[in-house]
Every structure is written in C-alpha cells, then in structure tokens.
Amino acid sequence: MRRLVPVLVSALSLAFLSLPATAVHAASAPCKPGSGANLRGKDLTSATLPYSMRCADLTGAKLDEVDLTGKDLTGAVLRKASLKEADLSQAHLDYADLRGADLSDADMGQMRAKQANLRGAVLADADAVQAEFPHSDLTGAVLTRAVLTQANLTDAKLVDADLKDATLGQIKGRTADFTRAKLGEAKLSQAHLEHAVLRDADLSEAEFTQAELDGADFHGANVDKASFTQADDADLTGARGTPTGLPDDAVAPGATTEEDTAAGDHPAGDATITSGQDLLGRPKGPSPALILVIVSGLGLSLTLILWGVAHRRKERFVAEMAVARHAAEEDVTRFGEEIDALDFEMKINQVSGPTYEWRAALDAYEAAKQALHVAQTPYDLQAAAVAVARGRQALHMVRSGLSGTSGHH
Numbered sequence: 001m002r003r004l005v006p007v008l009v010s011a012l013s014l015a016f017l018s019l020p021a022t023a024v025h026a027a028s029a030p031c032k033p034g035s036g037a038n039l040r041g042k043d044l045t046s047a048t049l050p051y052s053m054r055c056a057d058l059t060g061a062k063l064d065e066v067d068l069t070g071k072d073l074t075g076a077v078l079r080k081a082s083l084k085e086a087d088l089s090q091a092h093l094d095y096a097d098l099r100g101a102d103l104s105d106a107d108m109g110q111m112r113a114k115q116a117n118l119r120g121a122v123l124a125d126a127d128a129v130q131a132e133f134p135h136s137d138l139t140g141a142v143l144t145r146a147v148l149t150q151a152n153l154t155d156a157k158l159v160d161a162d163l164k165d166a167t168l169g170q171i172k173g174r175t176a177d178f179t180r181a182k183l184g185e186a187k188l189s190q191a192h193l194e195h196a197v198l199r200d201a202d203l204s205e206a207e208f209t210q211a212e213l214d215g216a217d218f219h220g221a222n223v224d225k226a227s228f229t230q231a232d233d234a235d236l237t238g239a240r241g242t243p244t245g246l247p248d249d250a251v252a253p254g255a256t257t258e259e260d261t262a263a264g265d266h267p268a269g270d271a272t273i274t275s276g277q278d279l280l281g282r283p284k285g286p287s288p289a290l291i292l293v294i295v296s297g298l299g300l301s302l303t304l305i306l307w308g309v310a311h312r313r314k315e316r317f318v319a320e321m322a323v324a325r326h327a328a329e330e331d332v333t334r335f336g337e338e339i340d341a342l343d344f345e346m347k348i349n350q351v352s353g354p355t356y357e358w359r360a361a362l363d364a365y366e367a368a369k370q371a372l373h374v375a376q377t378p379y380d381l382q383a384a385a386v387a388v389a390r391g392r393q394a395l396h397m398v399r400s401g402l403s404g405t406s407g408h409h
Contacts, residue, residue: 033076033077033095033096033097034057034059034077036053036075037057038056039057040059040060040061041060041061042058042061042062043061044062044063044066045062045064049066049068049071051070051072053073054073054075054076055075055076056076057077058076058077058081059077059078059081060079060081061081061082062082063081063082063083063086064083064084064086065084065085065086066087068086068087068091069087069089069392069396070089070396071092073091073092073096074095074096075095075096076093077096077097078097078101079097080099080101081101081102082101083101083102084102084104084105085107086103086106086107087106088107088111089107089109089110089111090393091108091112092111093112093116094113095115097116098113098118099118099119099120100119101118101121102121103121103122103126104125104126105125106123106126107126107127108123108126108128108131109127109129109130109331110389111128111132112131113133113136114132114134114135115134115136116133116136116137117136118133118136119137119138119140120139120141121138121141121142122142123141123143123146124142124145124146125144125145126143126146126147128146128151129147129149129151129331130149131148131151132151134154134156134172135154135156137157138158139157139158139159140159140160140161141161142161142162143163143166144166145165146167148166148168149167149323149327150324151171151172152171153171153172153176154172154173154174154176157176157177158177158178159177159178159180159181160181161181161182163181163182164184165184165185166186166187168186168187168191170191170323170327171188171191171192172192173193173196174195175196175197176196177196177197178196178201179199179200180201181198183202183203183206184204184205184206185206186203186206186207187206187207188207189207189208189210189319190212190320190323191212192212193211194215194216195214195215195216196213196217197217198217199219200220201221203222203223204224204225205226206223206227207226207227208231208234209227209229209230210231210232210320211228213232213233213234216233218235218238218239218253219237219238219239220239221236221238221239221240222239223236223239223240223241223253224240224242224243225244226243227244227245228244228247228250229245230247230312230316231246231247234246234247234251237253240253321377321378325381328372328381331385331388332369335365338392338395339365351402354398354401357394357395357397360391361392361395363391364391365391367387368391371383371384371387
C-alpha cells in the first residue's frame with residue numbers, strides 16, 4: 001500500500017500539470033464539469049493534492065478527513081464522494097456537482113458553493129459558518145444539527161431538506177425555497193427570510209426570534225410551539241398550530257383579515273333615535289373636551305410607538321452584535337489553534353516553515369484579535385474575518401513549504 005501512494009501522487013501531479021494554464025488559473029466562467037483530471041473512485045486520503053482541481057472528476061472518490069482548505073474545486077464532479085470530516089474551509093466549489101456526497105462532520109467554514117448541486121447530499125453535523133450557497137440546489141439534503149450561522153442561502157432550493165435542530169442564525173435566506181422542509185427545533189434567530197417559501201414545512205418548536213419575515217409564505221406550515229419573539233412582518237396566514245411570542249402586529253394562524261369582515265353588519269333603514277343623535281334625529285357633534293382628550297391620547301400613543309421602535313432597534317442591534325461577535329471570536333480562536341498545532345508539528349519534526357509566510361500568519365492573528373477588541377458594529381467585525389482569511393492563506397503556504405521540504409528528505 002505504501003508503494004501505491006507515491007505512484008498516486010505522481011499520477012495526480014501529471015494529471016494536473018497536463019491541464020492548460022488557463023484551466024488552472026482562470027477564475028471567471030467555470031470549465032466543463034468533469035473535464036479536468038479523472039480521479040473517479042480514487043482513495044485520496046493519503047495523497048498530496050494540488051491547489052487547483054477545477055472541474056476534476058472525483059465521482060465516488062474517498063476524501064475522508066482530507067485537508068482541502070482553500071482548494072479550487074470549481075465545477076468539480078463529486079457525486080457520491082465521501083468527504084466525512086474533510087476540511088473544506090474557504091474552498092471554492094462554485095458550480096460543483098455534489099449530488100449524494102457525504103459531507104457529514106465536515107468543516108465548511110466560509111466555503112463558496114454558488115449554484116452548486118447538492119441534491120440528496122449529507123451534511124449532518126457539518127460546520128458551515130459563513131458558507132455561501134446562493135442559488136444552489138439542496139433538495140432532499142440532510143443537514144440535521146448542521147451549523148450554518150451567517151450562511152448565504154439566498155434563492156437556494158431546500159425542498160424536502162432535513163434541517164432538524166440545525167443552527168441557522170443570521171442566515172441570508174431571501175427567496176429561499178423551504179417547501180416541505182423539516183425544520184423542527186431549528187434555530188433561525190435574526191434570519192433574513194424575506195419572501196422565502198416555507199409552505200407545508202415542519203417548523204414545530206423552531207426559533208424565529210428577531211427574524212425578518214417580510215413576504216415569507218407559511219401556508220400549510222406547522223408552526224406549533226414555534227417562537228416568533230420580536231420577529232418582523234410575521235404573517236402566518238394559512239399556517240397550522242399554535243406559535244408563541246407572536247408580536248402584536250403579526251398575523252396569527254387562522255386570523256380573520258379585514259376583507260373577511262363584512263362592512264355592513266348593522267341593519268339599514270333603522271329610524272330609531274340613537275345616542276349619537278339629538279331629539280330631531282340629527283347627528284350630534286363631538287364636544288371640545290372630547291376632542292382634546294382624543295388628540296392628547298393620539299399624541300401619547302405616537303410617543304410610545306416611537307419609543308418602542310427605538311427600543312426594539314437598540315435591542316436588535318445588541319442581539320445581532322452579540323451573535324456576530326461570538327461567531328467571530330470562535331473563528332479567531334480556531335485560527336489560533338491552527339497556528340499552535342502547526343507550530344507544535346514543526347517543533348516535533350525539527351523543521352521550520354517559510355519565515356515570511358509564518359510571520360504573516362502570526363501578524364494576521366494579532367490583527368484579528370485587535371479587530372475584535374475595537375469592533376463596535378457587526379460591520380467592524382468583517383476586519384477580523386478578513387485578517388483570519390489572510391492568515392489561513394499564509395498557513396497554507398507554510399504547509400506547502402513543509403511538504404516540499406519533506407519531499408526532498
């Protein structure tokens with residue numbers, strides 16, 4: 001088996017070196033899926049993989065626990081491939097075919113998978129913080145307990161997907177299609193679900209705290225015990241069950257609308273003199289005192305409404321900042337652990353990596369910590385994310401340098 005590894009590595013190198021330079025470095029339109037290196041069914045768990053594997057055919061390949069950090073897999077075919085516990089953080093999988101692939105327990109932080117096909121893929125327990133799936137197809141995908149905090153699911157298709165107990169806080173899910181999806185006990189706090197489709201979805205005990213729900217379609221959805229505390233524009237018309245924490249301006253399941261209320265419920269033609277008429281049947285005018293009371297009441301109501309709006313905005317900002325800061329701190333902590341692990345590995349093996357890249361990684365870590373310290377808004381925290389991304393790229397170069405050094409030995 002040991003003899004097969006160098007042979008496989010050489011085959012991989014030749015396969016990718018034979019590709020045109022434009023296919024390796026192009027970053028515009030994807031190449032034809034599967035037109036790259038043919039690695040169908042290969043066991044690549046011990047292979048040294050190149051940075052670019054654009055449009056490679058990896059159908060049924062075994063990539064369990066493989067480090068694919070930052071790799072370019074644009075347009076790659078990974079149908080029914082096994083990527084359990086693989087590290088796909090910051091990898092590029094735009095337009096990739098991952099139908100039926102097993103990505104359970106995989107690290108997909110900041111992975112890019114625009115217009116990817118993940119129909120029937122397994123992403124159970126995956127960590128996909130800030131991953132990007134805009135316009136992707138996740139029909140029937142299994143994402144139970146997956147962590148998708150701040151993930152981009154804009155216009156994604158998640159019909160019949162299993163997202164039970166998944167963490168979807170602050171996701172971008174505008175116009176996403178969750179028809180018949182299983183979202184029981186899912187956490188969707190501060191999720192952006194404007195005009196999302198949740199028809200016939202199971203949302204029992206799901207959490208929509210401070211979610212943006214303008215135009216979201218809940219017809220036929222089960223919202224029993226789902227929490228909508230401080231959710232904006234919640235219209236549960238046509239939904240089933242009894243939700244909790246519905247705001248005063250929300251439309252509850254089974255609520256009657258103004259159109260359903262008859263405009264003329266009072267009998268017409270009644271000539272009886274009422275309390276609003278004088279003895280001659282003429283309508284009485286309101287007294288000045290009544291007018292003053294009404295005007296004062298309206299002014300007080302308007303003041304309370306404006307105060308309530310300002311208070312809610314402040315609460316929303318504080319909550320959003322807390323969630324964003326927690327995610328950023330976890331990312332920076334993981335990056336620090338990656339640095340420590342590589343430093344330990346180099347000391348054990350008595351080797352040293354490229355000095356410039358190593359210093360760049362350490363500087364990026366310090367910059368990320370400083371950005372966290374001074375950040376006042378979620379936007380400010382982007383500086384920490386940029387620093388971590390830059391640092392991870394530097395670490396990748398250090399690892400590449402170490403691989404080259406070990407190869408000479």
